Amino acid sequence: MAGKSNGTDVGHMAEWVRAPPPTGPWLHRVGKAIYNPDEKSFLGRTPKRWGIVITFYLVFYAVLALMFATCMGGLLLSLNKDRPTYTLDQSLIGSNPGVTARPLSVTGEIKIDHSDANSTNEYVDQLNEFFAPYVTDPLYGHGECVPADNFGYPDTPCLLLKLNRIIDWEPHYYNDAASLPEDFPTELVDHIKNLTTPAERSRVWAWCWDENQRVELEYPWGRALPAFQTYKAGATHRNPIVAVRLKQVSNSTVIRCRLLAKNIIYNKSLKEPSGYARVIINVVSGTPSNGETIE
Incomplete structure (x- = not known):
């Protein structure tokens, strides 16, 4: 077997x-x-x-x-088709919106060459495209920092500031003129105090300065974003913007801009920046349209 x-x-x-x-x-x-x-x-x-x-x-x-x-x-x-599952602090983005300045530059700086009439064409084209949805809105553009004046380029360039969109985020305004932060610039504090109603003071304020203290800045559309609409999922309204103009740029400089609300956290660190946009403007040799020679 x-x-x-x-x-x-x-x-x-x-x-x-x-x-x-x-x-x-x-x-x-x-x-x-x-x-x-x-x-x-x-x-x-x-x-x-x-x-x-x-x-x-x-x-x-x-x-x-x-x-x-x-x-x-x-x-x-x-998943909800109309809105993300997690928003604000529950999301990876968080609840602190970023501040962005236009135009953007691939090299990280805006280069202005007064000897080359075409040196700023790319920035003007970018701003024209960005500003196109706002052209017919009466809240934006008051003769300056608009397509008609090439957004001030190359002699008095404009920057357009906006907050990045975060669903359900609402600004907490600095609308109490008696308790504004001590680091606010004097001219902005005076401007807010001169406003008569809470509605006028309930705005997201713009504050820009030249880190090298060479260039004077002005706000041709006013010191704040227009009336803010809360970002909702699927909403079609545009991000509010505000313009800042550099008066007679003749030297290279660095512009830092903040948009101010109690819940826009400002961290000036270059490694983990928040609450501001930093723009480097590099002016090379040439002669501005007013005939002033740049050294």
Whole structure:
């Protein structure tokens, strides 16, 4: 009985044991590796074995696809199409909106060459595109810092400031003239105190300064963003903007701009900046339109 059992096992094993590699010329061995007429195998497998392998992988990947589709379907069903699941402090973005200045520059600085009439064309084109949705809005543009005057470039360039959009964020205004922060500039404090109603003082204020104290700045549209609308998911209203103009730029300088509200956190660190935009303006040699020579 033992001998008969061993013979059967050996027979079954023989079906699965690979034969020694074929001998003979190199091309003959390669041909047999591709198709072996003795075993009727292709690439080392018989049709039966190929059928088992193909069936296994078809079932395996079908199950994976079904699991993936189930997970994605469950995820999509859990999402709200009209708003993100997490907002403000619960989101990765947080509740402190960034301050952005236009125009933007790939090199990190705005280069003005008074000897080259086309040196600022890219900035004017960028501002024209950015300002296009605001052209018909009476809140924006009062003859200055608009397409008609090339946004002041190159002699008195303008910067357009805005807050980055955060869903459900609402500003907490500095609208109590008696308790404004001590670091507010005197001219802004005086401006706020001269306003007569809380509605006029309930604004997001703009404050820019030249870090090198060379250039005088002015706000041709006023010192604040227009009436603020809370950002809602799916809302179509535009980000409010405010303009600041540099009067007669004749030297390279660095402009820092803040938009002021109690819940816009200002961190002046260059590694983790927040609450401000910093713009480097590099003026190269040339002669402004007024004839003043730049050294």
